[in-house]
Amino acid sequence: MEHSSGIQASLSGRYASALFALAREEKKIPAVEKDLTSLGKLVDQSSDNYSEELDALLSSQVISRSAAKETMATVAKSMKLDTLTANFLGVLAENGRLAELKAMIRAFHGLAADHRGEVTAEVTSAYPLTQEQRDAISKNLKSRAGREVIISEHVDPDILGGLIVRMGSQMIDGSIKTRLNTLSQAMKG
Numbered sequence: 001m002e003h004s005s006g007i008q009a010s011l012s013g014r015y016a017s018a019l020f021a022l023a024r025e026e027k028k029i030p031a032v033e034k035d036l037t038s039l040g041k042l043v044d045q046s047s048d049n050y051s052e053e054l055d056a057l058l059s060s061q062v063i064s065r066s067a068a069k070e071t072m073a074t075v076a077k078s079m080k081l082d083t084l085t086a087n088f089l090g091v092l093a094e095n096g097r098l099a100e101l102k103a104m105i106r107a108f109h110g111l112a113a114d115h116r117g118e119v120t121a122e123v124t125s126a127y128p129l130t131q132e133q134r135d136a137i138s139k140n141l142k143s144r145a146g147r148e149v150i151i152s153e154h155v156d157p158d159i160l161g162g163l164i165v166r167m168g169s170q171m172i173d174g175s176i177k178t179r180l181n182t183l184s185q186a187m188k189g
Helices: 002-008 011-025 029-044 049-059 065-078 083-094 098-115 131-145 176-188
Strands: 118-125 148-155 163-167 170-173
Touching: 011 029, 011 083, 011 098, 029 083, 029 098, 049 065, 049 098, 065 083, 083 098, 098 118, 118 131, 131 148, 131 163
Parallel strands: 118 148
Antiparallel strands: 118 163, 163 170
16 A cells, blocks of 8 residues: 555645545445546536636636635536535635645546555557557556556647656656657766
């Protein structure tokens, strides 16, 4: 449970751990995880006005906590979120912690995967991975971790090529951007 204790050290981790404990107690881990996945996708989307407004709400210190709580209740209702997830969003709004929502979602997913005996690996690539590449990465990481690995894929063209893999507290940076920066530093002497 090294992963879990690391998660609990951060503010977002403490909130995620509290939500996870309640979800486990109420046998709602899958429902809450599904809700948080949907919510995370909504927060990550920036192409439509609704999520731009939500993003502004999450990052704003100007909006009153009561208004934020009311808005999050509306979001929860429109998304048909489980009562536990909706209440959690209300607590975040009341405590002025909505800016930490993305980190809390990641932490909750990590705790849920750990609970299932899985480990999540965040894989960042310059281009979307093919299924063959995903399978090869998953197989390699499974042999390193000794348990099932769930890949969370992110595309970041700024890394130019290669991969950045984060699994638990470990990070493997094989991106071309980092290699070029390292070469540049070495040439400067």
